[in-house]
Amino acid sequence: MGTARWVARVLCVVVPAAFLGVFFLYPVGTILVRGLGADGLDRLLGLPGRASFRGVVWFTVWQATVSTLLTVVVALPGAHLLARRRFRGRALFRAATTVPFVLPTVVVGGAFLALFDRFDLVDGPLRATRTVWAILAAHVFFNVAVVLRTVGSFWEGLDHRPEEQARVLGATPWQAFRWVTLPRLWPSIAAASSIVFLFCFTSFGVILILGGPTRATLETEVWRHAVFRGDLASATALAVVQFVAVLAMVVVVNRLQRRRAVGQRPVRRKVPRAGARLLVGNLGLLGAVLGLPVAVLVERSLAADGGWSLRNYAALADRINLLPVSAVGALRNSLLFAIVATGLAVVVGGLASLVVVHGRQAASRAFDLGMMLPLGASAVTLGFGMLIALDEPPLDLRSSRWLVPVAHALVGVPFVMRTVVPTLRSIDRRLREAAATLGASPARVRREVDLPIAARALAVGAGFSFAVSLGEFGATSFLPRNPDRLTAPLALFRLLGTPGETLRGQAMALAVVLMVLTAASVLAIEGWGRRGSVRGDL
Amino acid sequence: MVRVRSSAFGSVILVLVALVGAACGGTDPTSSVPLSSGVGSAEPLPTGPVTLVTHDSFWVSEETLAAFTAETGIEVVLRTAGDTGQMVSTAILTAGDPIGDVMFGVDNTFLQRALDADLFESYRSPALVDVPTALQLDPSHRVTPIDFGDVCVNYWIDRFNDGHPAPSTLVDLADPAYADQLVVQNPETSSPGLAFLLATIAEFGDGWEDYWTALRDNGVVVTSGWEDAYYGEFVSGGGDRPIVVSYASSPPAEVIYADPPVDTPPTGVVTDTCFRQVEFAGILAGTTNRLAAEMLVDFLLSPIFQEDIPLSMFVFPALSTAILPPAFMDFVELADDPHVLDPADIEANRNIWTERWTEIVLR
Numbered sequence: 001m002g003t004a005r006w007v008a009r010v011l012c013v014v015v016p017a018a019f020l021g022v023f024f025l026y027p028v029g030t031i032l033v034r035g036l037g038a039d040g041l042d043r044l045l046g047l048p049g050r051a052s053f054r055g056v057v058w059f060t061v062w063q064a065t066v067s068t069l070l071t072v073v074v075a076l077p078g079a080h081l082l083a084r085r086r087f088r089g090r091a092l093f094r095a096a097t098t099v100p101f102v103l104p105t106v107v108v109g110g111a112f113l114a115l116f117d118r119f120d121l122v123d124g125p126l127r128a129t130r131t132v133w134a135i136l137a138a139h140v141f142f143n144v145a146v147v148l149r150t151v152g153s154f155w156e157g158l159d160h161r162p163e164e165q166a167r168v169l170g171a172t173p174w175q176a177f178r179w180v181t182l183p184r185l186w187p188s189i190a191a192a193s194s195i196v197f198l199f200c201f202t203s204f205g206v207i208l209i210l211g212g213p214t215r216a217t218l219e220t221e222v223w224r225h226a227v228f229r230g231d232l233a234s235a236t237a238l239a240v241v242q243f244v245a246v247l248a249m250v251v252v253v254n255r256l257q258r259r260r261a262v263g264q265r266p267v268r269r270k271v272p273r274a275g276a277r278l279l280v281g282n283l284g285l286l287g288a289v290l291g292l293p294v295a296v297l298v299e300r301s302l303a304a305d306g307g308w309s310l311r312n313y314a315a316l317a318d319r320i321n322l323l324p325v326s327a328v329g330a331l332r333n334s335l336l337f338a339i340v341a342t343g344l345a346v347v348v349g350g351l352a353s354l355v356v357v358h359g360r361q362a363a364s365r366a367f368d369l370g371m372m373l374p375l376g377a378s379a380v381t382l383g384f385g386m387l388i389a390l391d392e393p394p395l396d397l398r399s400s401r402w403l404v405p406v407a408h409a410l411v412g413v414p415f416v417m418r419t420v421v422p423t424l425r426s427i428d429r430r431l432r433e434a435a436a437t438l439g440a441s442p443a444r445v446r447r448e449v450d451l452p453i454a455a456r457a458l459a460v461g462a463g464f465s466f467a468v469s470l471g472e473f474g475a476t477s478f479l480p481r482n483p484d485r486l487t488a489p490l491a492l493f494r495l496l497g498t499p500g501e502t503l504r505g506q507a508m509a510l511a512v513v514l515m516v517l518t519a520a521s522v523l524a525i526e527g528w529g530r531r532g533s534v535r536g537d538l
Numbered sequence: 539m540v541r542v543r544s545s546a547f548g549s550v551i552l553v554l555v556a557l558v559g560a561a562c563g564g565t566d567p568t569s570s571v572p573l574s575s576g577v578g579s580a581e582p583l584p585t586g587p588v589t590l591v592t593h594d595s596f597w598v599s600e601e602t603l604a605a606f607t608a609e610t611g612i613e614v615v616l617r618t619a620g621d622t623g624q625m626v627s628t629a630i631l632t633a634g635d636p637i638g639d640v641m642f643g644v645d646n647t648f649l650q651r652a653l654d655a656d657l658f659e660s661y662r663s664p665a666l667v668d669v670p671t672a673l674q675l676d677p678s679h680r681v682t683p684i685d686f687g688d689v690c691v692n693y694w695i696d697r698f699n700d701g702h703p704a705p706s707t708l709v710d711l712a713d714p715a716y717a718d719q720l721v722v723q724n725p726e727t728s729s730p731g732l733a734f735l736l737a738t739i740a741e742f743g744d745g746w747e748d749y750w751t752a753l754r755d756n757g758v759v760v761t762s763g764w765e766d767a768y769y770g771e772f773v774s775g776g777g778d779r780p781i782v783v784s785y786a787s788s789p790p791a792e793v794i795y796a797d798p799p800v801d802t803p804p805t806g807v808v809t810d811t812c813f814r815q816v817e818f819a820g821i822l823a824g825t826t827n828r829l830a831a832e833m834l835v836d837f838l839l840s841p842i843f844q845e846d847i848p849l850s851m852f853v854f855p856a857l858s859t860a861i862l863p864p865a866f867m868d869f870v871e872l873a874d875d876p877h878v879l880d881p882a883d884i885e886a887n888r889n890i891w892t893e894r895w896t897e898i899v900l901r
Contacts, residue, residue, distance in 0.1 A: 034631075113770045117777075208762040209770075213724040214900045220727075227623040228726055229889055230630070230651050305798050321850050322597055324616075388631050398637050399617060477594070480619040480628070480637050494594060496765050498852065499774060499788045499805075500795020 005443065013363060016352035016371065016413075019344075022395065023406050024374050027385030028243075034388065035236020043237035057241070060217040063132060063207075064200035067139035071196050072189065074140055074289055075147035081282045082148065083155030085274035094152075095523040098145045098463065099515045100290050102471030103297075104489040105138075105205025107511045110496075111293040112138055112210060114300070130212030138206045140289055143196040146464075150195070150419055153460045154188035155181075157423065157453070186256075187426070191418040194253040198246060198375040204474055218242040222378045239381045246376025247369070254368050294515065301508035312509035315502070322498055323491055324483040327510045330491035331517065337487060338469035338521075341408035345465040348409065349416025350458060356417065357424040371417055374410035382407060383478025399480055404487070407475045412465025416458065423457035424450060463522040470518055488514050587613035588830035589638030591822065593625045594618050595851060596643060602846045606837045612830050622648055622729060629822070630655040636822035639831040642684060642838065646675060646816045646878075647732055650885030653680060658820035661832055665839035669856045673816050675881055681818035684838050687853035688786035688812035688876050689733035691720075692805045694773040697780035705781065707810045708741055711753060718757035720781045721771040724900075726892045727762045734783045735895055736884065737813035740877035750898045760899060774805065786812060787852035790869040794849075803869050812873035817853065 036044070047053045081087075082094060100108070112134060115121075158181070166176040202219045216224075218238055226235035304311040316327040325333070349371070356368045374382070386407070390397040397403050427450060435445045473489040486494075488510060495507035596618065603614045617638050619625045626648045629641060633655050644652050652658065658680040666674065666682065673683035691711065698704040705711055711720055723731030739746045759779065761767040769775030772782040774792070789803035819838050821831040837843055844855035848866040855862070 109766060110769055110775075113766070114776060208727065209766045213727070213760045213762055224726055227627050230627060231889075232631075321599075322595075324597060384628065384631055387628055387637075391632070391635060398632075477620045478624060478628070480591070480617045483594075483596070483616050483618045490594065493765075496769060497595065498795065499768060499784070499791045501797035502795040504769065504775070505797060 012351045012354050013359070016348045016355065016367065019348045019413075020370055020373075020410075023386070023390075024377070024382070024410055025370075027389040028377055028381055029385075030389035031381055031385035032236055032240060032243075035232045036240070038236075039233035040236040040240075043234050044240055047237055047241065053238075056216050056218060056221055057245075059215065060201060060219075061245075063135055063139075063217070064197050064203075067136050067143070067200040068193050068197045070136060071140045071143045072147050072193055074285065075144045076151065077278075078144070078148045078282050078286055079152040079155055081274060081278060082152035083158070084160070084271065085278065086271045087274040087279055091523060091526070092519075094149065094526070095519040097148050097286060097290060098467055098522045099294065099519050100141050101143075101145045101464075102467045102514060102518045103142075103511060104471060104473055104492050104514075105209060107297065107492060107496075107507070108138060108141065108293060109205065109209030111296045111300075112141075114296045115292055118296075130210070132211065132215070134210040135203075135206055135215070137289075138210050139196075139200045139203065141293060142206070143199055144286065144290060145467075146196050146199075147189075147192040149460055149464070150192035151185060151188045153419060153457060154422055154426075155185060157426070157456075158184055187422045190253055190256050191422055194250065194372070195375065195414065195418055197249065198372070201246065201249075202242070202376055202378060204379070218245075219378050223380050226380050226384065235380065239378055242378060243373075243376065243381075246373065250369055250372045250376070254365070297508055297511055297515075301505065301512045304505050312502075312505035313513070315506050316509055316513065320503070320506075322503070323486065323494055325486055325491075327488070327491055327495075327506060327513075329484075330486045330488045331510075331513060333485050334470050334488040334514075335517070335521075337405045337408060337485075338466050340402075340405040341412055341469040342462050342466045342525075344405065344409035345412030345416050346458060346462050349413040349461060349465075350420060350454075352413065353417050353420040353424060353454075356421050368417075368421070372414050375414050379474030379478055382410070382475050386479065399482075401482070401485060403479050404476055404481065404485070405469070407479060408469035408472050409465070411472065411475075412461075412468050415464035415468065416461030419457040419461040419464070420454055424454050427453050459526050463525045466521055466525060467518050470514065470521075586827060586830070587615045588640065588827050588834050589615040589617055590834060591617045591619065591625065591629065591636070591638035591641045593622045593643040594620060598843065598846045598850045602843055605842050606834070609837075610830075610833055612833065614834065626652050626657075629657050633657055634824045636824050639822060639825040639827045640819055640834050640838075641822055642817070642819040644681065644818050644820065645729075646814075646818075646881050647729065647736070647884055647888075649675060649681065649818065649881040652820070653881075654885070656823060659823050659825070659828070661821050661835060663832075663836050663839055665836055665857070668859050669839065670858055673856050675816065676818075681820040682835055682839065683816050683856040684819050685844075685847055685851070685853040685856055686814055686816045688807075688814055688873055689730045689737070689783065690786045690812040690873070691734075691808040692772075692782050692784040692788050693808065694780040695804055695806050697773065704806060705808055707808070708738060708749070710808075711758075711781070711811075712749065712756050714756065716756065716781065719779055720753065720756070721759045721761060721767045721777075721779045722753075722783045723764055723767050724760050724762050725895055728764055728767075730764050730783055730785065731760075732888070732892070733813040733815055734811070735891065736879050737811060737877040739891065740813070740879050747894060747898055750895060754899050758899070785852065786872060787866075787870055789871075790866055791852055793869050794865060807871045809871055809873040812876040814873075814876040814878050816856075 078097070082090065116134070162184075163176045163180050166180045167173070171179070201217075203217065204219050204223065207215055207217050207220050218241060222235050222238045222242065225231045225238065301312055302308050302310070319326040319329070323330070352367045352371050356364045359367070386403060387398055390403075432445050432449050435449050436442070440448065471489060472487075473493070476487055476490060492507050492510050492514075495503045495510065596616070607613050615638075619628045619637075622643055622645055625641070626644055629636065629652065641657070653676065660678055660680050661682070662679040663682050666679075669683055673686060675681075675683070691705070693704045695704070702715070705713075705716055710716060722734055725732040725735040738749055742749050759771055761771060764784070767782055768784055769777075771777040771779045773780050786807050786809075789805045789807060792803045792805055793800055819835050821828065821835060825831050839857055841857065841860055844857040844860035845863070847853055847855055849863050854872065
């Protein structure tokens with residue numbers, strides 16, 4: 001018994017640590033050492049003196065901060081709706097709002113350009129094309145789901161009685177929210193914001209396509225130097241700056257989050273029906289932000305033959321000359337990768353969450369921090385690092401089919417953890433003490449108290465991780481692959497790489513199928529997670 | 539088809555490559571010592587698969603690579619690693635310990651960088667006798683030309699007429715008659731963008747900076763990549779601008795992938811603006827399967843491969859005896875006298891040129 005527990009503990013630590021170490025720290029460390037050795041250290045020291053560098057850093061931080069704030073503001077009402085109200089189509093609403101998350105940036109970029117065109121924002125005083133506003137709008141579009149779901153699922157588990165007490169004592173709804181709910185929501189808002197910030201900080205396609213050629217972030221600069229200028233030293237210097245910035249940011253957020261964590265215990269009550277105003281307001285806001293670009297995509301996917309038809313969809317099953325597999329084949333590849341990546345992310349992220357919440361302080365901090373890092377590393381750094389580090393037996397994985405799902409899982413793990421950790425942490429200690437007093441062993445407490453509550457968070461994290469994998473483009477494109485294992489986002493990019501209306505129509509149809517598939521899989525994953533929590537309901 | 543059979547075999551094949559390579563070459567597969575490059579040395583006939591590293595745009599018909607296997611008994615394993623720039627960068631990182639035996643797709647804008655990094659072993663294919671010498675840019679045959687294509691200014695035919703003819707020269711593009719009509723790509727982030735900048739440098743020499751100042755004053759729009767230029771700003775994708783930097787092969791693609799079908803392309807090419815891009819194959823230094831690699835390079839220059847690439851990759855075969863498919867011939871205009879620059883010049887100056895370009899056009 002004692003040995004088994006000891007083994008379990010060790011596994012909890014070793015599995016995530018090994019995963020992160022072998023597939024992230026070692027490759028990234030190797031490429032950084034190589035780059036810094038090749039003159040990169042001099043470049044690094046010279047960077048702060050260069051005005052262009054300071055400009056890039058400033059713009060990177062600025063756009064990420066503003067994008068994050070806007071995303072939180074847009075998503076919070078929706079999170080409230082999801083957490084505190086019931087309405088028809090709630091599950092669908094949750095799944096549908098995840099859709100933007102997987103859309104390849106090329107496609108979204110195109111949809112936004114079309115929207116600007118339609119609303120006459122291409123020229124004149126309200127020009128949106130090639131401005132920072134386009135970047136911010138696209139970042140909100142992509143990331144609303146992160147806040148909506150991370151905060152929403154936390155809020156749902158939050159005791160509603162303090163707010164009701166405040167209301168009884170005469171607080172307005174706004175006051176109750178501002179002084180009672182918001183402070184308790186803080187850990188989840190911090191968790192969600194940190195992820196959104198990291199995504200915007202390392203955003204790549206959105207900046208290139210929508211920002212126009214004059215706007216550069218650290219991420220686009222790393223790529224430009226590494227790939228176009230063949231200047232590994234400068235690329236590495238910039239990658240180090242990005243990495244350190246991400247590290248600092250994660251440390252700060254973790255601090256804040258830790259300080260504000262509050263007790264939570266599931267309280268049963270009848271959830272009120274959503275009022276018409278709340279529902280319409282939310283659907284209107286999110287419909288505008290998320291729905292319009294998606295509507296443009298759907299419209300374009302149906303345009304064929306000079307009219308409307310499903311021909312583009314039918315064509316997805318045929319292999320065209322430009323692609324090694326049909327679009328349907330690419331979708332199947334993506335699904336397979338996503339299943340494996342999600343499995344890895346759930347195991348690694350779940351174990352790491354246990355260490356963060358129940359482990360010793362040093363281990364807890366290290367895991368909390370370390371597992372977030374892959375979100376902040378550029379795709380170039382990770383891709384190149386894997387290529388030069390994992391090249392010798394027993395880790396000769398350079399051409400392995402595991403490499404892509406592993407890279408996807410690295411980005412999925414933080415999502416699992418950011419939803420599971422706040423939830424585990426906020427499980428009311430009294431609940432666990434009560435269980436222990438009644439004679440439950442620590443393992444049993446974990447199984448019967450922690451697990452059911454964590455299951456829903458785990459499912460939300462798994463859904464995200466699945467979506468991330470389905471839509472991932474950057475790191476995938478840097479890893480050597482068998483062309484048969486083309487993923488859907490890569491296929492889409494190839495379809496858009498050659499002129500011709502049929503190709504464009506197919507690309508749009510593929511994007512729509514990718515969206516529907518995401519919504520459906522997220523729905524399924526969460527349905528499964530919910531059943532898990534119902535079984536163990538207290 | 540030839541590509542790796544089923545997913546389960548992927549890793550097995552890699553192990554086999556290593557083992558067979560070790561057996562054939564008699565060296566430790568993990569060592570990075572390149573094998574002797576002598577042709578016809580006493581190596582036994584290759585049996586194991588040969589790995590072709592290429593860019594994402596590579597594709598040929600299933601039958602083509604199958605023909606190679608049928609002829610030689612050697613299977614071809616494909617590895618793609620991003621676009622040309624990514625492919626060359628990753629190959630440089632793994633120089634001496636390559637992820638394959640042959641690389642296909644390095645072009646003349648990246649060639650010198652690849653050569654400087656000693657990526658390739660010399661090999662002179664017998665098939666080169668039918669390849670124009672103008673394409674053979676490396677005298678020591680570390681790379682072999684396989685195909686070529688032009689990056690040219692394209693225009694939307696309907697937007698022009700007798701009263702307002704389409705532009706016909708680079709100089710026209712700076713004419714106020716074509717104000718606010720041109721869209722180009724940033725040469726720092728796009729391969730056709732770089733090719734177009736090189737075309738202007740080849741045409742105007744030191745005067746290229748003045749030319750670009752004039753283009754800027756004439757309202758040129760710059761995008762980061764080809765997709766956002768062609769599908770975002772150009773008429774073809776619903777944009778407003780009728781002149782775009784694209785490829786000489788874009789008009790045939792507009793016909794072949796038209797919807798609804800059309801008889802003639804909606805776009806034309808300004809042949810005076812074309813920059814020639816040549817794509818090469820080379821045997822990667824450190825290959826453990828040199829003989830099979832040579833056979834593969836020969837095959838890439840064989841009629842069966844050469845006649846397949848026009849419609850699968852929209853480029854011209856390097857082999858002068860290759861027969862071109864009609865659909866391709868009918869709609870493609872090839873410049874008689876395209877702009878060219880020495881790869882060594884390009885590599886030595888590209889960062890200087892693109893930085894100057896950024897100052898002139900974007901600041």
